[in-house]
Amino acid sequence: MAGLARALHRRGLAVRPFKPQNMSNNAAVTADGGEIGRAQALQARAAGVAPSVHMNPVLLKPQSEVGAQLVVQGRVRRNADARAYQTIKRALLPVVLDSFATIGRDADIVLVEGAGSASEINLRPNDIANMGFARAADVPVVIIGDIDRGGVIASVVGTWAVLEPGDAALVRGYVINRMRGDATLFNDGLTAITRHTGWPSFGLVPHFAPAALLPAEDAADLTPSAGRRGAGLRVAVPLLPHIANFDDLDPLAAEPDVALARVPRGHPLPLCDVVILPGSKATRADLAVLREEGWDIDLRAHHRRGGAILGICGGLQMLGRTIDDPTGVEGAPGCSEGLGLLDVTTCLTGQKVLAITGVGGYEMHVGRTEGADWHDGHAVSSCGRVRGTYRHGLFNDDAARRDWLACLGASPSDASHEARIDATLDALAVHLEAHIDVDRLLTIAR
Template sequence: MSPPLTLMVQGTTSDAGKSTLVAGLARVLRRRGLKVAPFKPQNMALNSAVTADGGEIGRAQALQALAAGVVPHTDFNPVLLKPSSDIGAQVIIHGRATANLSARDYHAYKPTAMAAVMQSWGRLCAAYDAVLVEGAGSPAEINLRDRDIANMGFAEAADVPVVLVADIDRGGVFAHLVGTLELLSASEQARVKGFVINRFRGDIGLLQSGLDWLEARTGRKVYGVMPYLHGLFLDAEDGLADAAADVAAGSGALKVVAPVYPRISNHTDLDALRLHPQVDFHWVGPGQAIPPADLIVLPGSKSVQADLAWLRAQGWEAAILRHLRYGGRVVGICGGFQMLGQTLADPLGLEGPPGSSAGLGLLDMDTVLECDKQLCNVRGSLSVELDHGQAAVAGYEIHMGRSAGPALSRPALVIDDGAGARADGALSADGRILGTYVHGLFDAPEALAALLAWAGLERVQAVDLAARREADIDRLADAVERHLDVDALFDGKLPALKINAQDFA
């Protein structure tokens, strides 16, 4: 069996377009009939997904797997770091939480993490026709070069070629590319085969002299210039501001707001709301006034007690109580659900100092954090009280908390996990407060329509998030085919196009 095609996409900065380019290339190679695996050796993100083998990976790698037409697997992201503070993170190896380490302690742990990375790499190379690798941040971070497993440290160990991508919309693109190259070692520089420029707006002819200079200055090829794809919707890897940048807030009839607490996680749960034409959605950041709304959504959190304290300091507790007095609705998802209860206890100090604190007291239940993390993909339906048609829900659970109390006797969802139905979450006695552990609550079209009607929206339009995501992946791949020299990027080793883009499904 011949070795797979390999390419590593590294960026000159965070959010240069690495995740997007890998997703686009994955779809392009799938169109060529290749079995493709995405791979990110080390990811630091609070947006994650549950894999078919019951583990946890970065959400960007789950999206790239979708683009490639393969089932998400823990080998696609063998090391995931989920920050719980500014200097510490939960370390997830091959999909399972193994430790909570400070940045200094993790640096000492890196050889162990690298061994896990190379194990996954070996399995993927044996099973796939092509493996597309995504770097993290920038390879030119001098202070992170020692024991690097995310960028050139991995590229050298695995002997893979590298293409550098830079975001021209930020400005300084030539300085970013040349400067990054200059800060690499001689062997690392030799590994960089060329460049991709991302998010260009305007007349490409006015850029050509710069491209010519860049190729002459570095001796490397510019494989193409990707245009700024306005309104492109892809699941965000982590940064909330970047996730919201290209999707304008709606001007619809239903007003929805959500807080941006410091350790917000899986904020992609709210993408369906942001994209709905009848929803006027707004994130509310620190120091911002909390506007009137029909629905308040409390998203997930990696540090629930600390984020609840932040919520109170920002005035959200009083705002939520006032909102409910005036007939508004509240939804809490995962950590946001836990905040709605009477107490939050972390006796083992899994997310911070050991201890407990009072919740918002809106649901009669108590939550205790435990070592074992619940990780599963789920399907079910909304409770009959929410929707008499029992609208379908499809999502996933990622949580360490266990909740108990009378509130759970009125579940929000009924989950069918193959072993029989089970209840999830809670719906308040007055029907205005809903909590659930299921991420992706709004993703299924039927559930989204039912929940928006519950929140007060009349004549709800159907919105299919999965269909929109698929269409935008195809749109991205079309742009990659049109604007990049893909065959040259893979040294002329790609097979001919096997399927027309417009027929691809």
């Protein structure tokens, strides 16, 4: 979607991205003080416009295996488990259509992204994300099949087979995405899909490896890694279950002299120079998991050896003495003992803070932090090796990132993170223009 947005923007069109419903703990702050999915913020950037809460009117931020925080037009509305959410979805359709109309007023074309699959007929009665929205807004549909997952012929043909006639009538064709190897080997596959469905193909898109440089949509795209061999600065990041806004780490991972190890559960934190505790959507729950994994022991040993520690948002809160949630903002009310490496305490009360701060930076958190180590919005231990901040996007600022790396003895590159993102979007746009019949897509739009 980001690549198509950039391609159409390069053609001179006023493009707006739209995702009726998203589920992700990777979120972005909009200029009007709301929050939307990180993917929609990237798509807005690709389209050359500022992100708006109307680009993603319903955002679900998972806080447990079956529950999530519900954000509507940028504002937290309530917490709901999965079954309860199914009963209230239909009431959100007018809000979704209002946002769709709002962004459409300034657009030549709106790119609507579904969520999950058009074939989820078990969720169809109250659907606002896929065919339910398409029917309500009367928009044409293109099915996207991911061949990298396997079974793509059955996936697309199966979608055709289960769609009710009114939904199927909106489908204008399909695109096959992420083809690896010789694309001509799938010519017969395209023929077979069209023969079974009657839908034309709009293109077969080869896998575009540089897309990995773009911010990930959600934790489903996050994979463990051992880090780059031969790099000077070793950084370890524990992958906690409710990790949030982990694209904070992308600029570091791209640095040639940084080996960023993403450590999955069941593995100890490796010997390293720096441990980073990233953001979390369920800080107390993730703190409990950190202890279950024994990572708190690894972290203390790392500290005794003279290693540096950085906590971002929820990670900052974990490093303090206590995290108190008296009203159950993140789950059951209660108070958790922190790691005690920073002399601060946090109380999860008050209005959610949503603010843009500096170059590529923003704050997005619930909680008030205070204590002896708290100074001007940041925490620093007496030894200076443990630090915490509520600022996401800290490393997007090239100058700040270079200074931080230099202080830790690394050799920072001269590369610009923001320039890298835009160059990747441009390259992705060119790639899609070469493999998708964009002109035909425009002819079916209305």
